[in-house]
Amino acid sequence: MTEPTFFVLTALLDGPRHGYGIVADVADLSQGRVRLKIGSLYGALDRLVGGGLIELDREEAWQGRLRRYYRLTERGRHALDAEARRLAANARLASTRLRRQSPIEGTSG
Amino acid sequence: MxxxxxxxxxxxxxxxxxxxxxxxxxxxxxxxxxxxxxxxxxxxxxxDHGRPSLAEVTSILSLAARLRIGGPDAPPRTYAWGQGVRLAVLAGVLTQAVMATAGLGITLWLSGALSRLPEPASEWTLVPPSSSWQATLNVAGYAWLPAFLALVLGHRRVAQAVAAIAVVPQGIAVAVEQVTGPVPLTVTPWAMLLVELLLLVGMSAFHRDAAAVARRPWLLALPVGILAVPVPLFVAQATTSAFRLLDWPGLCCALVVVAMTVHLVVRASRPPGRTLPWSLALVLLATTALALRTATLPDIGGQVERTALLTVASAQVVAVLAVEVPLAVVAFRALRQLQPVSAAVEPHHTDP
Structure with missing residues (x-):
């Protein structure tokens, strides 16, 4: 799972979001590190819809346009859970080895 | 709006x-x-005055590349095109790598750096680069070897970055040499630069959705290619003056004619679905070789042996067309029989 896909799924955990809502949420979640471009977002949404990980929730009119809201499916939730566990296990591995060595400067404990 | x-x-x-x-x-x-x-x-x-940023446009470009030059999950027709483009780019980059590596080897041999090999004949001497720009062109071209290896090993971005090392300095060198050099303006270096640029951009076809490149045959193709083309060509050109009429566009035409003929024989005994990507790749390569040959014809007009060169060039054009047209007809017929689009995946609404 790519980092943008991971963040898109994470953004949808809190409830359905429309395209721009996902962009804004991902920027927030990643503290501004991941700034999704529209081409990348819809590339990811297209795959996620195709894979059944997300689906259309509803369409709402806003400023004369239709906003499509997407929501996470049960399958998407499982995929995200599996990925989060994998990343956490990797992080734990690194942290354990780091702790065995001398503490890194500038960090406490 | x-x-x-x-x-x-x-x-x-x-x-x-x-x-x-x-x-x-x-x-x-x-x-x-x-x-x-x-x-x-x-x-x-x-x-009123805003424009999509370069990053936005790039994201659409890479999405378009992914959708149009499809991977194994794409509709059959898009996938066949995708494979065709990828094979054509690989073959093009392989040709650049083969010629660059052989060129480096021959330069080292003639300069006496490869003492284990037999001594070159005394009349075969290195022609020193005519200018520092020519030297830049020679050295930058060697970057095609690591670019090819990176592409085959699945590091597309590295391959593009390394190929850019070959293309960008060459672009500058060609421009400076053509503007300030003693030689009159010619089409050939620009046409070759354009082909290299196309290869660099074409590498984008190796996106995340594309299947991995079959490493063994493509890596093997490098030494086989060096032994099969530039080495005998060097010997032939060094010993027989008639072979010196074969320039770079001419060599591309000759190679593509041989490849298409072999392919037409092989495809007769195989199911069309399996050979279609190669048919499309060869049609793309033949069209490029033909364009390269035709665009560089004005350069021949200024040379001493122009009558002989023009005769050879015309024969090359005829030979390419004679094999390319039938191949293109059968390839596009097979392509039309494939499904153009997959069942569209609409973001459908399901009630909770």
């Missing part, structure tokens, strides 16, 4: 029509929202 929206929709035309039907309006709405600043005056100004 604001000017900004018009501009963005124009960029979205890069995407396949089926994809646009499904996603365009949603993409436009999301894009326009990303452009809003919260200040009414600035928003009004941007609606």
């Amino acid at each position: 604001s000017r900004l929206e018009e501009r963005y929709r124009r960029v979205l035309r890069l995407l396949p029509a089926g994809y646009r039907r499904q996603w365009e309006d949603d993409m436009v709405a999301a894009f326009l929202e990303t452009m809003q600043t919260g200040d009414a005056e600035t928003d009004e100004y941007l609606a």
Whole structure:
């Protein structure tokens, strides 16, 4: 799972979001590190819809346009859970080895 | 519709029509929202004078490349095209790598650096680069070898970065040499540069969705290619003056004619679905060789042996067309029989 896909799924955990809502949420979640471009977002949404990980929730009119809201499916939730566990296990591995060595400067404990 | 929206929709035309039907309006709405600043005056100004940023356009370009030059999950027709483009790019990069490596080997041999090999004949001497720009051209070209290896090993971005090392200095060198050098303006270096640029851009076809390159045959193709083409060609040109009439576009034509003939014989005994990507790749390569040959014809007019060179060039054009046209006909017929689109995946609504 790519980092943008991971963040898109994470953004949808809190409830359905429309395209721009996902962009804004991902920027927030990643503290501004991941700034999704529209081409990348819809590339990811297209795959996620195709894979059944997300689906259309509803369409709402806003400023004369239709906003499509997407929501996470049960399958998407499982995929995200599996990925989060994998990343956490990797992080734990690194942290354990780091702790065995001398503490890194500038960090406490 | 604001000017900004018009501009963005124009960029979205890069995407396949089926994809646009499904996603365009949603993409436009999301894009326009990303452009809003919260200040009414600035928003009004941007609606009129704003443009999609380079990063936005690039993201659409890479999405278009992924959708149009498809991987194994794409509809059969898109996938066949995707494989055809990838094979053509690989073959093109392989040719550059083979010629660069052989060129380096021959230069080292003639300069006496490869003492284990037999001594070169005394009349075979290195022609020193005519200018520092020519030397830059020679050295930069060697970057095609690592670029080819990176592409085959699946490091597409590295391959593009390394190929850029070959292309960018050559572009500058060609421009400077053509403008300031003693030689008159010629088409050949520009045409060759354009082909290299196409290869560099074409490497984008090796995106994340594309299947991995079959490493063993492509890696093996490098030494086989060196032994089969530049080495005998060097010997032939060094010993027989008639072979010196074969220039780079001519060599491309000759190679592509041989490859297409072998392919036509092989495909007769194989199911068309399996050979189609190679048929398409060879049609693309033959069209490029033909364009290269035709575009560089004016350069021949200025040479001493122009009658002989023009005769050889005309024969090359005829030979390429004679094999390419039948191959293109059977390839496009086979392509039409494939399914153009997969069952569209609409973002459908399901009630909770």
